[in-house]
Amino acid sequence: MLHEVKRGETLYQISVDYRTPISSIIRANPSINPDLISIGQVIEIPGFPDPNTLPYRIEVSINGRWLKLFHNGALQKQYPIAVGRVLYDTPIGSYIILNKAPNPGGPFGTMWMSLSKQSYGIHGTNDPSSIGKAVSRGCIRMYNPDVEELSRIVPIGTQVNIHL
Numbered sequence: 001m002l003h004e005v006k007r008g009e010t011l012y013q014i015s016v017d018y019r020t021p022i023s024s025i026i027r028a029n030p031s032i033n034p035d036l037i038s039i040g041q042v043i044e045i046p047g048f049p050d051p052n053t054l055p056y057r058i059e060v061s062i063n064g065r066w067l068k069l070f071h072n073g074a075l076q077k078q079y080p081i082a083v084g085r086v087l088y089d090t091p092i093g094s095y096i097i098l099n100k101a102p103n104p105g106g107p108f109g110t111m112w113m114s115l116s117k118q119s120y121g122i123h124g125t126n127d128p129s130s131i132g133k134a135v136s137r138g139c140i141r142m143y144n145p146d147v148e149e150l151s152r153i154v155p156i157g158t159q160v161n162i163h164l
Helices: 011-017 022-029 144-153
Strands: 003-004 042-044 056-060 066-071 074-080 093-102 109-115 122-123 134-136 159-163
Touching: 011 022, 022 042, 066 144, 074 144, 109 144, 122 144
Parallel strands: 056 159
Antiparallel strands: 003 042, 056 066, 066 074, 093 109, 093 159, 109 122
């Protein structure tokens, strides 16, 4: 998959966000200077499909407190969510789902799906009354049955667009 460098990013941080060794990224981009990347530069991230080739896409509205699942461009389902509270904003941007972990324990409910932003994900909850509120540490929190359903549908590499 291709990643467009954003302001403030380093190759190291990109490798951390995608959980991909920096050496693998350098091998996939032989002409890259690891000490000098620029905003707008396109870098291949090995090991993930191009999100544009997948039939699913997720859109998240922070202010609307919803997550929409699209299949081939058509809205398939909308879910209620919780988002980040003050000082723990949910990150705005375009990410992909990197992996899925059932039963992660603690406040993450019955499913965790990592995003290509270090420490952020879409997950269930051990507090269903939190859905619809700004209470998380920046993650997207869903009812457990909803996040389980979503995780069964979307493949690794699915694009997740988060906006206000």
